Amino acid sequence: MSADExxxxxxxxxxxxxxxxxxxxxSTDAVAKEAGVSQPYVVRIFGTKLxxxxxxxxxxxxxxRDAFETVIAERPFDPDSEEDAIRLGEAYNELMADxxxxxxxxxxxxxxxxxxxxxHSRACMAGIFAAVLxxxxxxxxxxxxxxxxxxxxxxxxxxxxxxxxESASLDVLARCTFGEALEVPAPGAS
Amino acid sequence: MSADExxxxxxxxxxxxxxxxxxxxxSTDAVAKEAGVSQPYVVRIFGTKLxxxxxxxxxxxxxxRDAFETVIAERPFDPDSEEDAIRLGEAYNELMADxxxxxxxxxxxxxxxxxxxxxHSRACMAGIFAAVLxxxxxxxxxxxxxxxxxxxxxxxxxxxxxxxxESASLDVLARCTFGEALEVPAPGAS
DNA sequence: ACAATAAGTAATCGAGTGATAACCTGTCAA
DNA sequence: TTGACAGGTTATCACTCGATTACTTATTGT
Numbered sequence: 001m002s003a004d005e006x007x008x009x010x011x012x013x014x015x016x017x018x019x020x021x022x023x024x025x026x027s028t029d030a031v032a033k034e035a036g037v038s039q040p041y042v043v044r045i046f047g048t049k050l051x052x053x054x055x056x057x058x059x060x061x062x063x064x065r066d067a068f069e070t071v072i073a074e075r076p077f078d079p080d081s082e083e084d085a086i087r088l089g090e091a092y093n094e095l096m097a098d099x100x101x102x103x104x105x106x107x108x109x110x111x112x113x114x115x116x117x118x119x120h121s122r123a124c125m126a127g128i129f130a131a132v133l134x135x136x137x138x139x140x141x142x143x144x145x146x147x148x149x150x151x152x153x154x155x156x157x158x159x160x161x162x163x164x165x166e167s168a169s170l171d172v173l174a175r176c177t178f179g180e181a182l183e184v185p186a187p188g189a190s
Numbered sequence: 191m192s193a194d195e196x197x198x199x200x201x202x203x204x205x206x207x208x209x210x211x212x213x214x215x216x217s218t219d220a221v222a223k224e225a226g227v228s229q230p231y232v233v234r235i236f237g238t239k240l241x242x243x244x245x246x247x248x249x250x251x252x253x254x255r256d257a258f259e260t261v262i263a264e265r266p267f268d269p270d271s272e273e274d275a276i277r278l279g280e281a282y283n284e285l286m287a288d289x290x291x292x293x294x295x296x297x298x299x300x301x302x303x304x305x306x307x308x309x310h311s312r313a314c315m316a317g318i319f320a321a322v323l324x325x326x327x328x329x330x331x332x333x334x335x336x337x338x339x340x341x342x343x344x345x346x347x348x349x350x351x352x353x354x355x356e357s358a359s360l361d362v363l364a365r366c367t368f369g370e371a372l373e374v375p376a377p378g379a380s
Numbered sequence: 381a382c383a384a385t386a387a388g389t390a391a392t393c394g395a396g397t398g399a400t401a402a403c404c405t406g407t408c409a410a
Numbered sequence: 411t412t413g414a415c416a417g418g419t420t421a422t423c424a425c426t427c428g429a430t431t432a433c434t435t436a437t438t439g440t
Contacts, residue, residue, distance in 0.1 A: 003417070021303050024214035027397060038419055043399060110300045112347040113211050121348040126360035133359065139366045143341070144334060146363070150344055151337035157302040158311040169323065170316035173336070176329045193387070217427060228389050233429060 007045055010035045014042075014056045019100035022107035023053050023117060054120050057108040060101045061124035067091045068131045079136035088135065092149060093181045099156055106153040151177055197235055200225045204232075204246045209290035212297035213243050213307060244310050247298040250291040251314035257281045258321045269326035278325065282339060283371045289346055296343040341367055 001009075013035030017026050028049050032039040046052035071077075071091045078084050095101055105124065112118040125146075132142040155161070160174045161182060175182060191199075203225030207216050218239050222229040236242035261267075261281045268274050285291055295314065302308040315336075322332045345351070350364045351372060365372060 001417080006417080022212075022214065022300065024212065025301070025303055028399090029397075039397095040399075040401095040420085041418060044418090049398065106300055106344075109344040110212065110296055110347050111215070112349055113215055118348045121344075122350060122353060122357065122360055125344070125348065125350075125363070126357040129363045130359035133362075139362055143363060143366050144337070147334070147337040147341035147367075150340040151333070154296075154299040154311075154315070154340055157300050158308045158315065159302055160312060160315075163312060167312065167316040169320035170312055172323075172329055173315070173319045173333060176333050177337075191387080196387080218429090219427075229427095230390085230429075230431095231388060234388090239428065 003045075006037070010037065010042060010045060011056060011059060014052055015060060015100050015104055018053060018056050018107060019103035023050075023111045023114065028052070050114070050116060053108075054116060056104055057117070057120055057124065060104040061108070061128065064095055064101055064105060065127050065131045067095055068128070069134070072131070072134050077135050079138075079141075084135070088132075088145070092152065096152070096156070096181060102149075102153050102156060106150075106157060109150075148177075193235075196227070200227065200232060200235060201246060201249060204242055205250060205290050205294055208243060208246050208297060209293035213240075213301045213304065218242070240304070240306060243298075244306060246294055247307070247310055247314065250294040251298070251318065254285055254291055254295060255318050255321045257285055258318070259324070262321070262324050267325050269328075269331075274325070278322075278335070282342065286342070286346070286371065292339075292343050292346060296340075296347060299340075338367075 010031070014031045017031045017034045020026065021030070028042050029039040031052070032042045035042065042052070043049070046055065068088065068091055071088050108117055108121045108124065112121065129142065129146055132145055133139070135142065137145070155174060155177055160170060161178065164171055164174060164182075200221070204221045207221045207224045210216065211220070218232050219229040221242070222232045225232065232242070233239070236245065258278065258281055261278050298307055298314065299311045302311065319332065319336055322335055323329070325332065327335070345364060345367055350360060351368065354361055354364060354372075
């Protein structure tokens with residue numbers, strides 16, 4: 001297999017691994033096992049674990065932003081159209097199907113202890129917010145959209161959809177966070 | 191010093207340490223150094239690192255919830271009153287002054303990989319949302335309040351307030367996330 | 381005086397971690 | 411053939427981590 005192919009394959013595996021454990025909670029060996037290669041090879045491809053994580057983070061957030069930009073650029077986005085707003089929200093729901101992207105983003109955003117991760121996180125957040133502003137929405141509406149995304153991320157991280165029925169108030173929050181998307185909670189994955 | 195006093199002292203130190211690094215990114219030795227005691231003593235007080243983290247998490251989220259409940263119970267909360275809404279928002283702003291509580295909460299919410307942390311996180315989130323529902327607000331309004339809190343958490347984690355001026359769109363997001371509280375960004379702490 | 385108990389530390393262990401070095405193996409050009 | 415290079419692996423190192431054990435010190439009841 002060519003080095004570039006293998007590289008992409010390892011990046012996909014690393015995305016899955018980091019989505020589960022975050023930066024500190026995931027070893028390079030875990031990534032290697034997920035990719036089916038040896039641990040030193042992972043390190044040699046990317047230099048350091050930090051470099052690998054940053055690449056996974058940028059790639060994941062890039063895809064999320066692309067999903068938004070695609071929806072917004074598809075046809076003229078009407079900031080007053082309820083229908084267009086729903087379309088953008090559904091873009092996020094589709095990303096939930098591959099929740100790894102969202103979880104990697106969230107783990108990046110919470111690993112601000114590492115200065116370089118914090119810097120990339122700021123750039124990623126700036127990019128996403130800029131994309132959302134392209135809707136023409138007022139700042140406060142765009143902010144609420146992003147905030148809702150953050151809530152979805154933490155609710156996924158704590159596995160709320162898989163634990164419905166254990167707490168009345170959390171059920172209420174889950175239902176009005178995920179809406180109809182809750183009915184198909186993507187049972188697989190961790 | 192009595193064991194109970196020392197225990198509280200270590201819990202405070204652990205809150206600061208975990209707020210910086212999260213569960214996986216913080217060693218028991220880092221907690222011990224922060225508290226000025228030996229590492230084995232930290233372990234012996236709490237049994238395991240996980241037990242310590244769960245106690246720190248529960249305590250931190252408990253204090254956040256208490257802050258909300260105090261505001262809500264202070265006087266009859268009018269769900270239609272803009273003024274009362276501002277009072278509750280300011281309760282969150284005051285918590286930001288001791289941002290450790292918020293950061294611990296966030297790290298707990300993102301460490302869903304560890305089943306016990308995920309379970310405590312769900313209980314914590316359920317408790318906070320239940321407290322916010324006591325305002326009498328519609329579910330959607332309460333949800334947006336919590337979502338806004340999650341956005342504040344990630345913006346703090348990525349040190350957005352300390353890096354104003356580096357990205358136009360992030361500046362906009364920071365200003366409309368923190369509002370006037372941004373002027374005094376609590377320059378100390380990590 | 382003297383056990384007994386509480387509060388803590390020093391020493392250490394075994395497992396896991398990121399990274400390095402050395403080695404192996406197939407393919408292809410000369 | 412041979413040699414060079416790309417694509418990997420095995421072995422290993424230095425270090426960190428959470429946890430255990432054994433020791434020390436000081437107070438207190440008798």
